[in-house]
Amino acid sequence: MTLNTIIHGDCINELKKFHDNSIDLIFADPPYNMQLENTLYRPDNTKVAGVDDDWDKFDSFSEYDNFCTAWLRECRRILKDTGSIWVIGSYHNIFRVGNIMLDLGFWILNDVTWHKTNPMPNFMGTRFTNATETLLWCSKGKEYKKYTFNHKLMKKYNGNKQMTSVWRIGLCVGEERIKGEDGKKAHSTQKPEELVKRVILSATKQGDIVLDPFFGTGTTGAVAKKLKRQFIGIEKEEEYITLANKRIDSSNIYFEEADWAE
Amino acid sequence: MTLNTIIHGDCINELKKFHDNSIDLIFADPPYNMQLENTLYRPDNTKVAGVDDDWDKFDSFSEYDNFCTAWLRECRRILKDTGSIWVIGSYHNIFRVGNIMLDLGFWILNDVTWHKTNPMPNFMGTRFTNATETLLWCSKGKEYKKYTFNHKLMKKYNGNKQMTSVWRIGLCVGEERIKGEDGKKAHSTQKPEELVKRVILSATKQGDIVLDPFFGTGTTGAVAKKLKRQFIGIEKEEEYITLANKRIDSSNIYFEEADWAE
DNA sequence: TATAAAGGTGAATCCGCAC
DNA sequence: AGTGCGGATTCACCTTTAT
Numbered sequence: 039m040t041l042n043t044i045i046h047g048d049c050i051n052e053l054k055k056f057h058d059n060s061i062d063l064i065f066a067d068p069p070y071n072m073q074l075e076n077t078l079y080r081p082d083n084t085k086v087a088g089v090d091d092d093w094d095k096f097d098s099f100s101e102y103d104n105f106c107t108a109w110l111r112e113c114r115r116i117l118k119d120t121g122s123i124w125v126i127g128s129y130h131n132i133f134r135v136g137n138i139m140l141d142l143g144f145w146i147l148n149d150v151t152w153h154k155t156n157p158m159p160n161f162m163g164t165r166f167t168n169a170t171e172t173l174l175w176c177s178k179g180k181e182y183k184k185y186t187f188n189h190k191l192m193k194k195y196n197g198n199k200q201m202t203s204v205w206r207i208g209l210c211v212g213e214e215r216i217k218g219e220d221g222k223k224a225h226s227t228q229k230p231e232e233l234v235k236r237v238i239l240s241a242t243k244q245g246d247i248v249l250d251p252f253f254g255t256g257t258t259g260a261v262a263k264k265l266k267r268q269f270i271g272i273e274k275e276e277e278y279i280t281l282a283n284k285r286i287d288s289s290n291i292y293f294e295e296a297d298w299a300e
Numbered sequence: 301m302t303l304n305t306i307i308h309g310d311c312i313n314e315l316k317k318f319h320d321n322s323i324d325l326i327f328a329d330p331p332y333n334m335q336l337e338n339t340l341y342r343p344d345n346t347k348v349a350g351v352d353d354d355w356d357k358f359d360s361f362s363e364y365d366n367f368c369t370a371w372l373r374e375c376r377r378i379l380k381d382t383g384s385i386w387v388i389g390s391y392h393n394i395f396r397v398g399n400i401m402l403d404l405g406f407w408i409l410n411d412v413t414w415h416k417t418n419p420m421p422n423f424m425g426t427r428f429t430n431a432t433e434t435l436l437w438c439s440k441g442k443e444y445k446k447y448t449f450n451h452k453l454m455k456k457y458n459g460n461k462q463m464t465s466v467w468r469i470g471l472c473v474g475e476e477r478i479k480g481e482d483g484k485k486a487h488s489t490q491k492p493e494e495l496v497k498r499v500i501l502s503a504t505k506q507g508d509i510v511l512d513p514f515f516g517t518g519t520t521g522a523v524a525k526k527l528k529r530q531f532i533g534i535e536k537e538e539e540y541i542t543l544a545n546k547r548i549d550s551s552n553i554y555f556e557e558a559d560w561a562e
Numbered sequence: 563t564a565t566a567a568a569g570g571t572g573a574a575t576c577c578g579c580a581c
Numbered sequence: 582a583g584t585g586c587g588g589a590t591t592c593a594c595c596t597t598t599a600t
Contacts, residue, residue: 073575080571081590089573099402128573129411129436133402136395140361148428149391151413153466154572156593160462162576163451163590166410166437166502169464171573174391175428189425200422202431204415209572212595227573240428408575445577451590462591 041247044259044271044279049251050105052272053112061116061270062186062246064123065237065258067229068109069094070131071102080161089226093274099134106138109251114142116249117178122147122185124237125174126229132172144176147185148203152233155208173233175241185241192240201240207232216255216281224281225255234261242267256282260289303509304548306521306533306541311513312367314534315374323378323532324448324508326385327499327520329491330371332393333364361396368400371513376404378511379440384409384447386499387436388491394434406438409447410465414495417470435495437503447503454502463502469494478517478543486543487517496523504529518544522551 039060045052072094078086096102113123123144127135140146150173157169177185192201210230218224234257238248244266250258253271255278262269263286273279301322307314375385385406389397402408412435419431439447454463472492480486496519500510506528512520515533517540524531525548535541 070573071575072573074573075575078574078576079590082569084570086574086576087571088575094573128575129398129408130573130575132411133395133398136391137399140395146391146395147426148430149394149432149434150428151415151432151466153413153415156572157464158572158574159591159593160574160576161590163455163462164409164449164576165574166412166454167462167464167592168410168574169466170411170413172411187426192428193425200425200429202419202429204413204431208594211572211593215572223572442575464592 039270041268041270042259042263044253044256044273044282046274046276046279047272048274049272050108050112053109053116053251056112056116056249058115059118060247061249062118062121063238063242063248063267064113064117064121065234065248065250066109066113066123066125067227067250067252067254068106068125068127068131068135069096069252070128070227071096071134072128072130078161086158087223087226091226102131103134103138106135107142110135110138110142110144113251114144114178119178119182120184120186122175122177122241124241125176126152126171126233127174128171129168132174136174139174139176143179145178145180145182146174146176147187148175149173150175151204153204153206155206156211157209173237175237186243186246188240188243192236195236195239201236205233205236216285218281225278228255229257231257231261234258235265238262238265238267253282254278256285259286263289264291266291301532303530303532304521304525306515306518306535306544308536308538308541309534310536311534312370312374315371315378315513318374318378318511320377321380322509323511324380324383325500325504325510325529326375326379326383327496327510327512328371328375328385328387329489329512329514329516330368330387330389330393330397331514332390333367364393365396365400368397369404372397372400372404372406375513376406376440381440381444382446382448384437384439384503386503387438388414388433388495389436390433391430394436398436401436401438405441407440407442407444408436408438409449410437411435412437413466415466415468417468418473419471435499437499448505448508450502450505454498457498457501463498467495467498472519478547480543487540490517491519493519493523496520497527500524500527500529515544516540518547521548525551526553528553 152171216224248262248269251272253273259269414433478486510524510531513534515535521531
């Protein structure tokens with residue numbers, strides 16, 4: 039398997055080509071199946087640019103469940119016994135995903151809450167502001183107890199206090215957000231690097247292999263490189279791959295290893 | 301249906317006696333009952349000896365799923381079209397519960413994160429400190445849009461800013477925690493009143509009927525009374541009912557309605 | 563150049579009634 | 582079920598323009 043490259047293809051097909059027990063960490067940001075219908079307007083009558091990408095559309099729960107069962111089953115197969123997987127989602131999909139992961143035998147280590155510092159408000163006043171997404175961190179199963187977790191490092195990273203399962207991180211905006219030639223966001227759901235940094239830093243060692251089956255514009259690859267880990271990406275859309283390669287080429291090491299050594 | 305009383309009996313059996321469309325709000329804190337050694341039962345009520353193999357694992361999920369499907373189906377039936385339901389859980393069970401609720405047709409309005417200000421640390425350093433529980437707030441279905449939500453009131457309650465789906469609340473300790481005659485906590489999972497207060501305040505009007513099918517030591521009843529709502533409790537254990545009745549008798553109004561009127 | 567004001571925007575299941 | 586229209590509804594942060 040070639041490292042530090044992006045595979046252009048269908049996630050499930052490509053995952054099937056991987057060897058058993060070959061990956062140290064999987065970070066997956068699958069489609070959420072948001073089921074948006076009408077256009078949403080802000081109080082000032084401007085439109086909200088919602089997620090209306092084709093890749094987020096599924097006809098039913100059962101179709102979504104089948105899709106997730108297939109890619110998650112392959113993920114479990116190719117994960118090393120010492121490896122672990124992170125899957126991010128919102129309330130639209132995380133209960134489907136979590137249920138499937140349990141059924142497949144994954145063992146939940148934490149449900150980490152990404153507490154957004156600057157979420158979009160609920161303009162109509164019909165609900166509470168939806169201020170979180172959820173990350174499920176799982177080992178291969180209950181009996182796989184030797185997963186990598188850099189406890190001391192994360193404690194140090196967190197000002198010498200044990201890090202909790204609530205992470206306060208802002209949305210990916212400004213300079214960090216990859217723009218297309220039209221100046222608009224290139225990907226509708228790009229994640230902040232700080233989020234992925236905590237994932238990789240906590241659950242891998244230097245040189246480990248990180249796989250992202252929904253690579254998008256390459257946040258996982260960029261952060262892996264900056265943290266001296268190796269990555270493999272799988273992505274269906276060619277435009278995203280082009281942007282991701284460019285982005286990763288220009289990524290540099292975040293900081294010296296000594297700063298974060300255990 | 302007699303109001304402001306506790307029904308002594310089995311949750312599913314008792315729920316079946318309720319009329320359709322008769323309840324304004326349901327707050328449910330079901331047993332987590334997951335993956336705990338030596339307490340698993342097969343459908344025929346025989347004990348499962350070990351839980352190490354996949355067969356037993358599947359058996360336990362399936363048992364729990366059946367139980368939750370049964371009581372949640374009844375909850376949906378007896379909820380008014382303008383009503384809503386809140387279910388609290390941890391990562392051990394909330395993905396089973398959420399998946400079942402979606403399958404039954406419930407419509408998720410928010411996944412509220414109870415961010416504990418004083419969680420128990422992970423002493424072994426094997427995971428992040430588990431600092432949250434999740435509350436699923438759902439209407440009867442996608443097409444039921446007239447659920448009660450006191451938006452302005454909650455905004456006022458939150459210092460004139462829209463309340464978000466993250467609630468920072470401490471564990472139920474000290475004076476508030478109900479003690480048995482031995483001075484030990486009477487119930488192992490008593491919830492803080494502030495949590496239930498936000499639930500009832502946001503999703504009911506004065507005089508509305510609040511049902512708690514897992515009443516325990518009566519937090520829901522105490523808070524409902526303090527907020528001038530009516531309650532019905534269902535509880536299997538007689539000791540809890542005794543404690544709950546005593547507690548509710550000595551509960552008084554929190555504050556004047558005018559303070560929180562919309 | 564500095565500060566202030568104005569404008570843009572984010573994984574969003576976001577109205578209710580009359581016809 | 583679909584359409585049309587009156588009316589109520591927002592927070593943090595970043596960028597651009599104006600003073």
